[in-house]
Amino acid sequence: MATLPQYDAAPSRPLSRGDIKVLSLSALGGALEFYDFIIFVYFATVIGALFFPPEMPEWLRMVQTYGIFAAGYLARPLGGIIMAHFGDLLGRKRMFTLSIFLMSVPTLLIGCLPTYETIGYAAPLLLVLMRILQGAAVGGEVPGAWVFVTEHVSRKDVGLACGTLASGLVAGILIGSIISAFFKSYYSAEEISAYGWRVPFLIGGVFGFIAVYLRRYLEETPVFAEMRAKKALSQGLPVKRVLSSHLDSVVLSMGVTWILTGAVVVVLLLTPSLLKSLYAIDASYANVWAIVCTVFGSIAAGWCADRLGSGVTLILWSLLLGGAYWVMMHTVPEDPSQLLWSYCLAGFGVGIVGVVPTIAVKSFPAVVRFSGLSFSYNVAYAIFGGFTPVVVSTLMISHPAAPAYYIAALALLGVLIGLFLLWAPGGRRLAVMPS
Structure with a gap:
């Protein structure tokens, strides 16, 4: 990998008020969009009972419900590649705004869909369609947001920008968890089944439209505006150029995305479900605090990437993630009182998601950055996001601590990539502090 490109961005300068506005609105929009995408899983049991025939076996109903959830993951690469194509040719801001609009519409419609009792098998088919649209939207949102914020800030703040945005995406999971817990404690099971399950989707759709409105106040990135003024935009299909000229960057970005996904x-x-099924330990409360720690860990990792370099930061957070989760999964089963602090430390280690986009964004030149990042991230996420639960569950048949081994293996991968960034000729430009 000797041809990784030099990252091009705005020259070094202090973080301005405009940069703070960009980061704030981007993180807020990302949180709302990720909430829209993830809220489905918190109400999967209720949705399965309402959208499939009542005589269907429970196990088959849940398989089909989670299959619909997985459809959103499978749609991510196609949606991301198409939106990235136009993002490299027409502008970052247009696709950045379009992605959250495309997420808000199906989320709102899910909250209004008639159930199986009303329209029969058309109900799950419409639900699949809405999930596909959501997946296509989030496939463009995440890499588009990373590109958008990093091309607005200066070189010395790229890590902080990625870390802040990653914290917003993780906050979307936290919001979904809190709202789900609130509705399930405030409403009875009958009320949730009758109408309560719809409210979180309606809320997500409405707030998504608010985020669309707020993004109108964002400006096109200076990097894209300069390329457009100089007529230096990509000729032909950007993704074709990515695969023909930047395959090393694709491999690197897919590798760090695998770590993020795991x-x-x-x-x-x-x-939480593993601890519940294996050891009858309720980790829902600790999980909320672990996600909170991930929000702060993401910002901290991004901040460190700007000061210590991406390579050193990736190594440090990989060791923290692998070590903390290993200790947790080998200590908590014997002593559940150790759950909260160990889960919080592991959650802070998940803050590695703050340095991952820093590495991926810097590995592609601006002219094909959106397409390169979107292809690498979405394909890797579709593969590893879809197969990780299956792999972990299968390994647990022979060893209950398999999740800890899996995370340890990804931590080792992170250390190796970090060493490559520090010592390989093509990677060192991405590992050092921005100039």
Whole structure:
């Protein structure tokens, strides 16, 4: 990997009021969009009962419900590549605004959909369609947001920008968890089944439209505006140029995305159910605080990437993530009183999601940055996000501590990538502090 490109961005300057506005609105929009995408899983049981035939076996109903949830992941690469294509040719801001609009519409419609009792098999088919639209939207939102914020700030603040945005995305999971807990404690099971499950989707749709309105006040990135003025935009298909000329950057970005995916899916999303099923330990309260720690860990990791370099920061957070989760999964089963602090420390380690986009964004030149990042991130997330639960569940048949081994393996991968960034000729430009 000797041809990784030099990152091009605004020259070094202090963080301005305009930069803070961009970061704030981007993080807020990202939180609302990720909330819209993830809220489905918190009400999957209710949705399964309402959108499939009542005579269907419970196990089959849940398989089909989670299959609909997975459809959103499978749609991410296609939606992300298409939106990134136009983002590299027409502008970052247009796609950045379009992505959240495309998320808000299906989220609002899910809250209004008739159930199986009303329209039969058309109900789950419409639900699948809405999830596909949501997946396409989030496939463009996440890489588009990373590109948008990093091309607004100066070189020395790229890590902080990515970390702040990552914290916003994680906050979307936190908002979904809190709202789900509130509705399930405030409404009875009958009320949730009758109408209560719709309210979180309606809330997400309305707030999404508010975020669309707020993004109108954002300006096109200076990097794209300069390329457009100099007529230096990509000719032809940007993704074709990515695959022909920047395959090393694709491999690097997919590698760090694998780490991001494993950290979020295993540590934040799967661990509570694993502890509940294996050891009858209720980790829902600790999980909320672990997500809070991830929000702060993301910002801290981004801040460190600007000062210590991406390579050193990736190594440090990989060691923290792997070590903390290993200690947690080998200590808590014997002593549940250790759950809260150990889960919070592991959650802070998941803050590695703050340095991952810093590395990926810097590995592509501006002319194909959106397409390169979107292809790498979404394909990797579709593969690893879809197969991680299956792999972990299968490994747990022979060893209950398999999740800890899986995270440890990803931590080792993070250390190796960090060392590459520090010592390989093509990677060192991405590992050092921005000039």
